[in-house]
Amino acid sequence: MSIVGTKVIRKEDPNLLTGRGQFVDDIQLTGTTHMAFVRSTEAHALIKGIDVSAALECEGVIGAWTAADLELPPLPGVPGLERPALAIDKVRFVGEAVAVIVAESKYAAADGTELVIVDYEPLGAVTSIEEATAEDAPLLYEELGSNTVAEVPTEDDHQAIFDAAPHTETIKLVNNRCTAAPIETNACLADYGPAGLTIWASFQAPHHLRNRISAWLDIPQDQCRVITPDVGGGFGQKINFTPEFFVAPVLSKILNRPVKYSQTRSEAMTSMYHGRAQEQEVSVAFDNEGKIQALKVFASQDMGGYADGTGMGMPVLTTAMSAGCYVIPNVSIAWRNVLTNTTPIAAYRGAGRPEATYLIERAMDHIAYKLDMDPTEVRRRNYIPKDSFPYPTHSELAVYDSGNFEGALDELLNIMDYESLREEQAANRENSQKPLLGIGFSSWLEIAGFGPPGSLEGFGHLGSWESVQIRIQPDGSAIIYTGASPHGQGTVTTFAQIASEYLGIDYEKISVRHGDTATIPQGIGTMGSRQVAVGGEGVKNASLKIVENAKSIAAHKLEANPEDIEVADGSLFVKGTPSKNLTWAEVATFSFQRLELPETMDPGSLDTTILQEVPNFSFPSGAYACVIEIDRQTGDARIRDMYLVDDCGTVINPLLAEGQVHGGVAQGIAQALYEEFSYDENGQPTTATFIDYLMPGAPDLPSYISGRINTPNPNNSLGAKGIGESGSVGTPPAVMNAVVDAVRHLGVTHIDMPATPQKLWEILQGGSK
Amino acid sequence: MSYPTSININGNAYHKSVDPRTLLVHFIREECGLTGTHIGCDTSNCGACTVLLDGNAVKSCTVLAVQANNHEITTVEGLANDDGSFTPVQEGFRQEHGLQCGYCTPGMLMAATALLDEIPNPSEQEIRENLEGNLCRCTGYEMIVRSVQWAAQNPDGIPVQIGESS
Numbered sequence: 001m002s003i004v005g006t007k008v009i010r011k012e013d014p015n016l017l018t019g020r021g022q023f024v025d026d027i028q029l030t031g032t033t034h035m036a037f038v039r040s041t042e043a044h045a046l047i048k049g050i051d052v053s054a055a056l057e058c059e060g061v062i063g064a065w066t067a068a069d070l071e072l073p074p075l076p077g078v079p080g081l082e083r084p085a086l087a088i089d090k091v092r093f094v095g096e097a098v099a100v101i102v103a104e105s106k107y108a109a110a111d112g113t114e115l116v117i118v119d120y121e122p123l124g125a126v127t128s129i130e131e132a133t134a135e136d137a138p139l140l141y142e143e144l145g146s147n148t149v150a151e152v153p154t155e156d157d158h159q160a161i162f163d164a165a166p167h168t169e170t171i172k173l174v175n176n177r178c179t180a181a182p183i184e185t186n187a188c189l190a191d192y193g194p195a196g197l198t199i200w201a202s203f204q205a206p207h208h209l210r211n212r213i214s215a216w217l218d219i220p221q222d223q224c225r226v227i228t229p230d231v232g233g234g235f236g237q238k239i240n241f242t243p244e245f246f247v248a249p250v251l252s253k254i255l256n257r258p259v260k261y262s263q264t265r266s267e268a269m270t271s272m273y274h275g276r277a278q279e280q281e282v283s284v285a286f287d288n289e290g291k292i293q294a295l296k297v298f299a300s301q302d303m304g305g306y307a308d309g310t311g312m313g314m315p316v317l318t319t320a321m322s323a324g325c326y327v328i329p330n331v332s333i334a335w336r337n338v339l340t341n342t343t344p345i346a347a348y349r350g351a352g353r354p355e356a357t358y359l360i361e362r363a364m365d366h367i368a369y370k371l372d373m374d375p376t377e378v379r380r381r382n383y384i385p386k387d388s389f390p391y392p393t394h395s396e397l398a399v400y401d402s403g404n405f406e407g408a409l410d411e412l413l414n415i416m417d418y419e420s421l422r423e424e425q426a427a428n429r430e431n432s433q434k435p436l437l438g439i440g441f442s443s444w445l446e447i448a449g450f451g452p453p454g455s456l457e458g459f460g461h462l463g464s465w466e467s468v469q470i471r472i473q474p475d476g477s478a479i480i481y482t483g484a485s486p487h488g489q490g491t492v493t494t495f496a497q498i499a500s501e502y503l504g505i506d507y508e509k510i511s512v513r514h515g516d517t518a519t520i521p522q523g524i525g526t527m528g529s530r531q532v533a534v535g536g537e538g539v540k541n542a543s544l545k546i547v548e549n550a551k552s553i554a555a556h557k558l559e560a561n562p563e564d565i566e567v568a569d570g571s572l573f574v575k576g577t578p579s580k581n582l583t584w585a586e587v588a589t590f591s592f593q594r595l596e597l598p599e600t601m602d603p604g605s606l607d608t609t610i611l612q613e614v615p616n617f618s619f620p621s622g623a624y625a626c627v628i629e630i631d632r633q634t635g636d637a638r639i640r641d642m643y644l645v646d647d648c649g650t651v652i653n654p655l656l657a658e659g660q661v662h663g664g665v666a667q668g669i670a671q672a673l674y675e676e677f678s679y680d681e682n683g684q685p686t687t688a689t690f691i692d693y694l695m696p697g698a699p700d701l702p703s704y705i706s707g708r709i710n711t712p713n714p715n716n717s718l719g720a721k722g723i724g725e726s727g728s729v730g731t732p733p734a735v736m737n738a739v740v741d742a743v744r745h746l747g748v749t750h751i752d753m754p755a756t757p758q759k760l761w762e763i764l765q766g767g768s769k
Numbered sequence: 770m771s772y773p774t775s776i777n778i779n780g781n782a783y784h785k786s787v788d789p790r791t792l793l794v795h796f797i798r799e800e801c802g803l804t805g806t807h808i809g810c811d812t813s814n815c816g817a818c819t820v821l822l823d824g825n826a827v828k829s830c831t832v833l834a835v836q837a838n839n840h841e842i843t844t845v846e847g848l849a850n851d852d853g854s855f856t857p858v859q860e861g862f863r864q865e866h867g868l869q870c871g872y873c874t875p876g877m878l879m880a881a882t883a884l885l886d887e888i889p890n891p892s893e894q895e896i897r898e899n900l901e902g903n904l905c906r907c908t909g910y911e912m913i914v915r916s917v918q919w920a921a922q923n924p925d926g927i928p929v930q931i932g933e934s935s
Contacts, residue, residue, distance in 0.1 A: 009864060013868060017862060017871075018845065018848070019844065021805070107790070182870070183873045232809075232870045233870040488870030659866045662908060662909035666910065689812045690810045697897075698898075698900045698905075699898050699901050701909055704909070
């Protein structure tokens with residue numbers, strides 16, 4: 001039986017279930033010191049002075065430094081817009097690092113930060129795109145003359161089509177600012193000795209970090225080692241060049257001692273880069289049948305206090321994917337990046353695609369409202385037909401590779417009883433004792449499997465391939481080294497499954513190593529739902545290459561033709577004569593012994609490295625439905641059921657695929673109903689702890705009902721598309737369409753995320769909009 | 770000023786002299802080197818630091834080490850049986866994919882252990898409500914619920930040795 005596609009429980013789990021996992025803060029080096037930052041309490045202010053003298057008197061404090069003391073270069077970033085490692089002369093958001101303390105203990109370091117006095121001269125803060133783009137807005141960079149740091153106007157606004165269309169709708173959407181908030185915050189441990197630097201970091205892309213730190217410190221890459229041990233979640237929030245990863249090595253070198261940094265949650269909430277925070281103006285032109293004639297999108301991306309390269313790319317991805325699953329003959333896109341005095345923005349699970357799906361799926365429901373048509377019917381009338389792939393879109397980035405959007409909707413309606421739900425909805429509306437019921441759909445499509453050559457380079461990465469090295473050990477077991485850097489995805493398990501399938505080596509005899517630049521071939525990292533579609537393909541191809549060499553060795557020893565050798569169940573044998581065989585262990589041993597090899601073969605042939613490239617992105621898709629109940633007295637919205645049909649192509653491990661979907665859906669529900677990172681008018685964060693930022697707990701989330709269709713990815717031989725981000729892409733519009741559907745009879749057509757009890761209660765009190 | 774503090778953790782007595790403000794979680798992690806217990810917030814919301822104090826689940830970031838003086842603590846390192854076999858809760862999380870990154874997991878395991886001690890056959894709602902104080906960002910909770918249900922249904926667990934992978 002094939003192990004690919006089989007439910008296999010994870011290799012990762014035993015350590016993590018017994019407290020034997022090793023996260024950065026768990027690592028104890030002799031002589032370790034502890035670093036803590038003094039962080040800005042002002043959103044926008046000039047720094048008139050910093051007094052660290054009292055901190056230096058504090059028991060246990062070893063040193064205190066400001067930007068002036070260290071004279072550090074700016075952090076890697078967008079040329080001309082780089083952020084300083086420690087604020088120089090000015091702060092641009094609450095939480096920005098202003099000074100740094102190192103002490104003998106965590107407690108002493110925290111004590112030290114309390115004693116640093118920073119003299120601020122407040123400037124006016126801009127906390128929204130509207131404020132930041134106002135005529136007389138305070139400027140984050142005076143020298144730029146504007147808070148808008150990039151702007152791409154539309155090439156053709158298709159105004160004539162809008163003018164002539166039977167119907168048009170324009171909607172304004174806010175994709176609320178969220179924080180990914182992995183339960184492990186940022187952490188690092190830098191040990192800079194005479195032989196160079198080793199830094200343990202909670203990060204999603206160790207080589208990416210290594211290359212930047214070595215360039216920044218001006219030390220050769222061979223003397224700069226980044227280790228990402230167990231990483232407690234990332235969701236895109238751990239690919240950012242925040243100050244700690246650069247300052248800790250500098251201080252370790254100065255002190256000649258290891259320097260550890262374990263961020264507190266309150267720090268993480270304001271200093272780890274946020275996601276979403278995009279405002280959209282969306283117009284659709286459509287005919288009486290509900291067929292879309294034109295779509296116009298203007299996306300304004302809040303960048304926060306510093307323009308991150310990845311963050312600037314968010315509206316690029318949004319506008320590339322704005323047409324969703326639909327045939328839209330005329331698409332007009334425009335976007336801009338705007339600085340505000342808030343935490344900087346970068347990738348958060350889905351990164352630009354949840355924003356795209358949200359806008360087009362909300363627009364589809366608006367068409368349904370206008371024409372009084374069922375939302376599923378509007379979608380059916382506009383789907384890209386399943387025989388139209390590859391399907392070029394308005395964007396050069398997005399050439400959809402495969403999909404069956406109507407098939408996914410059919411399967412969705414197959415696993416839910418839509419008709420009964422509509423009857424129940426109607427009955428509930430007439431019965432004031434019953435909650436209001438809403439049913440919402442989302443037909444979603446995302447761009448994943450990053451990616452084809454050039455795709456990640458645009459976000460500052462070295463390449464877009466992924467590295468896989470397979471080394472067969474003399475006993476016939478295999479170790480896979482990969483530049484993928486998982487942090488919960490279960491890649492150790494899925495890669496071992498793929499290797500077992502194609503090497504014919506027992507799954508139990510395959511290990512996967514990752515997260516150490518000293519031992520792993522140059523890699524890229526884990527992001528953009530790429531591990532299986534790119535790295536997994538590399539595992540397959542490396543396996544096939546090794547098997548080819550193993551067959552040559554076996555053929556030589558068995559006096560047969562290599563073409564006649566087959567591999568199965570841990571041995572290599574002559575086709576039709578299974579008694580003529582060698583075990584994998586025998587072949588593996590021979591591979592290291594010159595005298596046992598054919599003349600043309602050198603020792604070490606069962607060791608191969610591949611930098612796996614892919615020709616195109618992948619395009620996971622699906623159809624989700626949300627059934628929601630709204631309490632008439634309190635406005636509390638509770639999801640009763642989530643129906644999830646995914647098409648991620650080939651599934652390697654259904655258990656792990658389901659887990660990925662659940663996690664993404666949970667974050668999607670969280671964005672739609674609970675989470676919003678907000679600021680007051682002075683730029684003070686109002687949701688900077690887990691008390692105020694409503695990350696859902698177990699009672700807040702439903703169970704999930706799953707279905708699946710499979711259109712294989714034609715661009716890799718596994719047929720896999722990626723599944724890490726799907727749930728977070730497809731869920732928010734399904735939930736919000738359900739919320740609006742529940743109160744549609746009150747004349748409501750729009751509610752911004754998150755749909756809090758307060759907002760819904762006001763609507764139920766008659767304040768409908 | 771420091772106070773002599775004796776805490777029995779997983780059957781071993783630890784005698785340390787600690788600053789009275791030292792949190793129990795820091796005593797466990799920094800003083801005793803038992804790093805299986807994690808820290809995920811600073812407001813007692815996330816539950817990653819959950820341990821058993823005299824058999825009851827507590828958030829060890831919310832207890833001072835000196836308050837645990839002469840008490841018994843069980844951490845994740847103390848869960849597995851002496852022969853290395855998993856408890857039903859550990860095995861349930863493994864069988865039902867109740868963990869992804871594994872960072873919240875020790876706290877979840879301890880909270881689930883305390884729950885099943887009190888309610889051996891909890892309903893789904895009881896599981897969800899009793900784990901309300903433990904946040905997980907990876908799983909969306911359903912598989913955690915299934916993991917606890919697995920443990921409730923298999924009180925003898927399956928004796929799988931640590932290091933074995935299926």
